[in-house]
Amino acid sequence: MSDPANPRPTLAGVAARAGVSASTASLVFSGAGPVAEATRTRVLEAAAALGYAGPDPTARSLRRGRTGVIGVVTEDRLGDAFRDPINLALLDGLGEELADEGFGLLVLPWAPDSGVDLSAVPMDAAILLGCSADLAHSVEVLQRRRLPLVAIEAPPLAGVVAIDLDNADATRRGAELLRELGHRRVALVTLPLDLGRTRAPLTPAREQEATAFTAMERIRGARAVFPDAGGVSAGGSTVAEGYLAGRALLDVPPADRPTAIVAQSDLLAAGVIRAAEELGIAVPAELSVLGFDGVRLDGITPYALTTLVQPAVEKGRAAGRAVREALAGRTPVPVSFASELRAGTTAAPPPTF
Amino acid sequence: MSDPANPRPTLAGVAARAGVSASTASLVFSGAGPVAEATRTRVLEAAAALGYAGPDPTARSLRRGRTGVIGVVTEDRLGDAFRDPINLALLDGLGEELADEGFGLLVLPWAPDSGVDLSAVPMDAAILLGCSADLAHSVEVLQRRRLPLVAIEAPPLAGVVAIDLDNADATRRGAELLRELGHRRVALVTLPLDLGRTRAPLTPAREQEATAFTAMERIRGARAVFPDAGGVSAGGSTVAEGYLAGRALLDVPPADRPTAIVAQSDLLAAGVIRAAEELGIAVPAELSVLGFDGVRLDGITPYALTTLVQPAVEKGRAAGRAVREALAGRTPVPVSFASELRAGTTAAPPPTF
DNA sequence: TTGTACGCGTTATCAT
DNA sequence: ATGATAACGCGTACAA
Numbered sequence: 001m002s003d004p005a006n007p008r009p010t011l012a013g014v015a016a017r018a019g020v021s022a023s024t025a026s027l028v029f030s031g032a033g034p035v036a037e038a039t040r041t042r043v044l045e046a047a048a049a050l051g052y053a054g055p056d057p058t059a060r061s062l063r064r065g066r067t068g069v070i071g072v073v074t075e076d077r078l079g080d081a082f083r084d085p086i087n088l089a090l091l092d093g094l095g096e097e098l099a100d101e102g103f104g105l106l107v108l109p110w111a112p113d114s115g116v117d118l119s120a121v122p123m124d125a126a127i128l129l130g131c132s133a134d135l136a137h138s139v140e141v142l143q144r145r146r147l148p149l150v151a152i153e154a155p156p157l158a159g160v161v162a163i164d165l166d167n168a169d170a171t172r173r174g175a176e177l178l179r180e181l182g183h184r185r186v187a188l189v190t191l192p193l194d195l196g197r198t199r200a201p202l203t204p205a206r207e208q209e210a211t212a213f214t215a216m217e218r219i220r221g222a223r224a225v226f227p228d229a230g231g232v233s234a235g236g237s238t239v240a241e242g243y244l245a246g247r248a249l250l251d252v253p254p255a256d257r258p259t260a261i262v263a264q265s266d267l268l269a270a271g272v273i274r275a276a277e278e279l280g281i282a283v284p285a286e287l288s289v290l291g292f293d294g295v296r297l298d299g300i301t302p303y304a305l306t307t308l309v310q311p312a313v314e315k316g317r318a319a320g321r322a323v324r325e326a327l328a329g330r331t332p333v334p335v336s337f338a339s340e341l342r343a344g345t346t347a348a349p350p351p352t353f
Numbered sequence: 354m355s356d357p358a359n360p361r362p363t364l365a366g367v368a369a370r371a372g373v374s375a376s377t378a379s380l381v382f383s384g385a386g387p388v389a390e391a392t393r394t395r396v397l398e399a400a401a402a403l404g405y406a407g408p409d410p411t412a413r414s415l416r417r418g419r420t421g422v423i424g425v426v427t428e429d430r431l432g433d434a435f436r437d438p439i440n441l442a443l444l445d446g447l448g449e450e451l452a453d454e455g456f457g458l459l460v461l462p463w464a465p466d467s468g469v470d471l472s473a474v475p476m477d478a479a480i481l482l483g484c485s486a487d488l489a490h491s492v493e494v495l496q497r498r499r500l501p502l503v504a505i506e507a508p509p510l511a512g513v514v515a516i517d518l519d520n521a522d523a524t525r526r527g528a529e530l531l532r533e534l535g536h537r538r539v540a541l542v543t544l545p546l547d548l549g550r551t552r553a554p555l556t557p558a559r560e561q562e563a564t565a566f567t568a569m570e571r572i573r574g575a576r577a578v579f580p581d582a583g584g585v586s587a588g589g590s591t592v593a594e595g596y597l598a599g600r601a602l603l604d605v606p607p608a609d610r611p612t613a614i615v616a617q618s619d620l621l622a623a624g625v626i627r628a629a630e631e632l633g634i635a636v637p638a639e640l641s642v643l644g645f646d647g648v649r650l651d652g653i654t655p656y657a658l659t660t661l662v663q664p665a666v667e668k669g670r671a672a673g674r675a676v677r678e679a680l681a682g683r684t685p686v687p688v689s690f691a692s693e694l695r696a697g698t699t700a701a702p703p704p705t706f
Numbered sequence: 707t708t709g710t711a712c713g714c715g716t717t718a719t720c721a722t
Numbered sequence: 723a724t725g726a727t728a729a730c731g732c733g734t735a736c737a738a
Contacts, residue, residue, distance in 0.1 A: 412715035
């Protein structure tokens, strides 16, 4: 790799060989400033002859004060972060506004003990994605670096541009639909409450210690309508986790069974439905199921899920735009998105006895 | 953001305030070299007072010649690259070997016209993921930069560490199973053949111009057993695309229908099965379906797919290790992985007439 | 149109 | 244990 006899060519080397000064050679590559056609050619020829690949990105970054890299901080393991379709949609949006504009996206799975040291990563700005646990801590170190920060669905933080979603209110509207249909016994299947992703029944204590902002907001919305609603927290936003949660809630004497379940994601809802099917509980005749996200389930379930559709791609675009605004020296405005209740075939009046 | 009155603190500033030289202050932060406990404290205090966030990553990168960033070059749009479960598994492997070791993964969706200029991205090494089209071109510019390169399932390229899979041979073994079961009329549903992702029947001309290495290898393996097998190329590795391909191949007079379909991914296979169901064609009684990948279909289809299981996570780990080897100055050894035929319930003898 | 001079913020080397 | 000096490779005033 590193060949001492044949060092990597530099701008200076190219310039020397072309018989011009380094600054002139620089102009040729940056395109800023006028260069005589003849000199330009000579420089390019020298570059070709030396196998010069263009200005060193690191040196250029230092000089210009820009790396062209935007960090995306997630609290998940790498694969898991992208296993959630809602994050993929978000990535699509980010891609449009950032990747397509020449920015690279640096994925940083952050955990309290993880190898990545946020204070040592070269980047121009950071997007906080589903970070809520020690968010404040991550934020502090990034802010000391004076990096523009954009947080998606996070508790409000000074100096951080918020891209928000009406998690509580949307869930409340969904819950109201269930109440209007006549449901009284409603249970919740929530997203993971903390970094531990514990799969367990909701208890006041656990909710107290929860660090996941989005999950807690959605619980809050549901409780606005069903103050006593209990439920379980899942270990992730997957069909498999939804299934487990569904079994836990539904595999009980019929009299104790909820007549409706508010799931905090469509994947969880699909898992709940599968559990119901397996237990011989008809959806929606005997059990109504509400989802969240509005992702295409693409045959994961034959039902048209009744769910809250969130504008995930738009969220990504907004975050991307906010980053660009900040980098352009302007002050990005926080954005708040609204979800929309989409009626499907999984919500109906409760069974009558 | 940028406050002219209160410039971002630098190591020099901290050193000055602590009354030591910059070199000493540097030692405090890098931990390399002995520093008296008293001085260390003074430096850290000065840093705290000034809000110094630690050495600037860009400057450090320039000086040390390392950024801590590994590029992952894909030819897909950002979201699409991660929509394929096999890539997610790969990412898991990469995460273990790289992210967990403190490297950042810089996702670079590359297309001939895309905004990202590979010659301008600060990184220490690059992993080429499913890049085959103008791979040679991408590789050239990266090699001029003397970056260690690792390619996953790519045509052999000088100086690029190959992480390979037995795509052709595995497919051949799957095809042999079908032949042994008695199948003679077999059709292929392939991954996209080129950047255009054209959804169309296979023709010699199209295969000639194809740029997708993996897809072509798998075709080659299938043809080793069924030399005349035709088929269609899908527009992506998704259930929806598989469904479309399935309709195209199966919605024909029964006499023209294939008795078996070799799909190049499990998602495509699931789509084919769905198409068959919709057309009233029983699987596997009237149609056998072979997949590839061995991903958990998690309820996408009730069938246990007969498929070729590839060690995707291992592939990612191998790629990650190769990168680290190269960065450590050693020469990584290329690795070749083998897939395993896993019998499911979707392959059976063809119907008898 | 081209060259000169300097600095971006750090760290490695070598003295002291 | 600490400090002076010199890069790392480039961009950009400013002068010529």
